[in-house]
Amino acid sequence: MRLLPTLLFTLATPAFAATPDEVTQHYADLALAGYQDSLTTAQTLQQAVAALIATPSDAALQTARDAWKAARVPYQQTEAFRFGNPIVDDWEGRVNSWPLDEGLIDYISADYGNEENALATLNIIATPTFTLSGTQIDASTITPDLISGTLHEADGIEANVASGYHAIEFLLWGQDLNGTNPGAGNRPFTDFATGDACTNGNCDRRAAYLQSATDLLVADLAEMVDNWDADGPARTAVTADPQAGVLAMLTGMGSLSYGELAGERIKLGLMLNDPEEEHDCFSDNTHNSHFYDGVGIRNVYLGTYTRTDGSTLAGPALADLVAAADPAVDAQLKAELEASVAALRAVKDAGDAGRTFDTLIAPGNAEGETLIMAAVNALVTQTASIDRAVTALGLSKVDFEGSDSLDSPEAVFQ
């Protein structure tokens, strides 16, 4: 009888004992690969946008839309790197800000507005000069600098999203005017046509905006690749102090799981029955974005990533550290991560079959509510075990949040 616990413990010990140093190095490798893939898929989008502008057609618009959706697959998986890494979190607003008052950028239907944001219906594409906080702005030429330096978060209002995936998404799809009924935005390719073929006016400025916003996205992603490359500051931040790096990993997993994904992006939309509250609201690609967020959270824990070329990364994992500290917590968290990915896959499958997120949150859609709440509950459940992993590894979020009131946590990795 006395042998049994010892035997169980031996069996539960991972095949190789990873060190925090190795785990954080591999984590930085995962981040680098994820941002590299985000960059290359954004470059494909950039070319597709250029082709659309050069020769507008239904086919060219479709190619650009497909490229945008493909670019979201690796990017959403990197969202698990956001919280916990200030270099990523401070930068993220440039590339994935949401929700946005899209009326800042282009024409929208008349019944839309935001009472807190005076610029919510400015329509830059139709407005070459305007006044911002008392200053006259010359927007006669739309450039990446104008977007990032002047327009983005104009007036200090976060809903003034001028750059990033969702601004590009709006320009490729237009407003989704179908409410909670099926159907995405339906912008015609002629919105980018020249001369008399131009619909909705200012097609040259719309094209310039789309190209500038896409160029800016590529530049921003290139910057993040550099941050995770050899000696990049994001890599250094997690590897120089592996213990802080491990905490950053768990913080990224927990904050994305609970407050951001389960709460802000999924449950709130359901509770408001508001299709404007879905993450990819123009393209109706939300089911994919949420799914790949969930996969990204699991990636960080398991130390794995499947690249866009199909190759896979695997190496020393956070799971190995947790398993060594508390096998029960590791087993439970692994099972819960699988469960959340499965629940998010069910939402993705529904979306792929035409029951997109905006239709699932329609008032009275009981099946939609069940699907969505299963995903929310799975994400909330796994957050409790991410907390348990933090505890099992003896880490403290307090120090991490910058409070200098407490002593450093005791080192546990020896």
Place this chain on the structure above:
Amino acid sequence: MHHTARILIAAAAMAIATNARADTAAVVQDHIRPGFSAFAEAATTLAAIDSCDLETLRPAFNAAYDAWMQVAHLNLGPTEDNGRGLAILFWPDPKGSGWKAQRALLDGPAPSPEQMAQQSVAARGLPALERLLYPTEALLTDRCPLIHATADDLAATATTLSSAWGPFGDLMLTAGQPDNSRFLKPEEATQTLFTQLATGLEMLADRRIGRPLGTFEKPRPDLAEARASARSLRNITLSLAALKVLALTLNPDSPKTQAAFDQALSLPEAIDPDTDRLTDPQVWLKWEILQQAVRSTRDTAIAELGPALGVELGFNSQDGD
């Protein structure tokens, strides 16, 4: 028979009480359950008013809002389930979704209780009632039926919520027992409450104070909570006082935390409750000092209570954007 049953119940109650950590048990029994029960009572009292006279309804509305401020920071378990907390107080509402939905409701027949419960959370709860009881624009339609439907819905939500804290409170009280899959160790329940304390203070500083504060150059009094009913500063004070109760119930011997709360709580009385006055730099500075005091209270409470309770901060529902 009755006698035996009573003994068994007493024994079960004792078993629950002795298995929970004292800090957790005190918060569940002395703060959480009485607080949600009082809110349910206040909401029910409001719903029971037959009149549509605004002056008759407003005191009961304010009493219900006051009661919610005692528990609004306890955003977990039954409060999160089914979005109940959001259905009671959906704020902020930057797109004005609530009023849009309410205008549609005003144009139609009075919604049934079932229909009301299916509405967007933006069209329900205390802010929805505030827009009806403190109208900022003249309405052509009779708002009386919607007032009663909204108040009834709030009372129903509050009553269900209070009941649900029975079983969920038991889960906290039995944290660490073999059949408890929610709280695997006693300290997990304590950690959850400690996290609510820190999150509540953060939310108070960032949102209730931070939104109207805006920047020195651009104060945003229009973004204050409960502005139409002139409750903005009152809600801040009530929230701070309720968080103090939570902190000191969780760990009564917390002199630094108590002093920090008392310091912060001494500030609102010198502030003009009219949020429009925020455009005066002197008033703005007082709000900013209050915000700093709340943030400093959070730091102090984390530093003092964390080690005393032996728990770390957990993830919270406000993580993220």
